[in-house]
Amino acid sequence: MALGKDYATQECSIARALEVVGERWTLLVIRDALYGVRRYNDFLAHLGVPRAVLAARLQTLTAEGILEKRRYQQSPPRDEYVLTDRGIALWPTLRALGLWGREHFTETQLRTFRHADCGTELGPYGECPACGTVVPVPDVEMVPGPGLDPDPADPVSRALLKPRRLLRPIETDPV
Amino acid sequence: MALGKDYATQECSIARALEVVGERWTLLVIRDALYGVRRYNDFLAHLGVPRAVLAARLQTLTAEGILEKRRYQQSPPRDEYVLTDRGIALWPTLRALGLWGREHFTETQLRTFRHADCGTELGPYGECPACGTVVPVPDVEMVPGPGLDPDPADPVSRALLKPRRLLRPIETDPV
DNA sequence: ACATCTTGGTTCAGTGAACGAACCTAGGGT
DNA sequence: ACCCTAGGTTCGTTCACTGAACCAAGATGT
Secondary structure, eight states: OHHHHHHHHHOHHHHHHHHHHHTTTHHHHHHHHHOOOOSSHHHHHHHHHOHHHHHHHHHHHHHHEEEEEEETTTTTTTEEEEEEEEHHHTHHHHHHHHHHHHHHHSSOEEEEEEEEOOOOOTTTTTTTTTEEEEOOOOEEEEEEEESSSSSSSSSHHHHTTSSSTTOOOOOOOOO | OHHHHHHTTTTOHHHHHHHHHTTHHHHHHHHHHHHHSSSSSHHHHHHHOOOHHHHHHHHHHTTTTTTEEEETTTTEEEEEEEEEEEHTTTHHHHHHHHHHHHHHOOOOEEEEETTTTTTBBOTTTTTEETTEOOOOOOEEEEETTTOOOOOOOOHHHHHHOOOOOTTTOOOOOOO
């Protein structure tokens, strides 16, 4: 959104937050990172975002301390982008936004989120109604719902069809 | 953001939500509406958004059922934009986003939110720690913090310097 | 030795959206 | 008759997003 100058006049932490994550595609990149996407090509395949935009977003998110770029193999040198604590802290926001979208604009249930330890579906604030605690993000299990396309084109969507914990790196089938 | 086509391929309620509220300025308009802003000129003064963009956003938000346009005087005919339940339901999202922004990017405390009935500061999910319940949006009281400019230029910011409940229409001093 | 593949980008022309200043309109007030 | 207010619309400029093409380093196949 190229927010900088304009939103800067707003004395508001919401505006500050939107300067950082309010640009087009940014929140979807973070969502994918929560789902376990880490590599440039996987983001690309799953989001359908233009390459230049993806590169720009990954760079600013890294600069803002939301993603961390780290080498996952030496030869050939390859880097992946992993959420930092600051990035993981956006989970409640994305949870709230997704819940609102589901309740007001989605017909079918696409995904549900459970407490991996006990299998209970999360409450609206990411808490486990059974355990009475806020579930740490790595203990959240994402379960595909009936509304999802059972045979999507891209390998990332296919990998996301299995129940899986948040943040755990996806394994795209080598075929 | 002109999201339509692109985000539509995403099977995700977060993406659906962002199609509706992900465009530039949109979430700030909704934030202002929660703060009690209702009139075109007040949004304009407080946000500093181009007039054409504001008009477009108000129209799509009305079309999406997030704002409702209603006549507040007959002569001359004047309309105001009021949040619907669907719009009010975005409060947890904005609360989460603002909290994240404050914790990670703001130095001083700009505003706090309290349960108007008992004065207790809200917990991270908009609940009242004292009462143990989720506070309904009209019962949330917004209190200005030390980081705010004590003498802002626009009348809307000035009206927001007093403690006030969410959704209660602002009264800009007639002067 | 050479070509090809994979990963992770950069470049660039075309398009669409945001910006901001100017203008418009209906109705009042004086 | 003139100006004011609220709520817009118009329009030229600028800026960001888009999509296709290109690039490069290292590995792999033949």
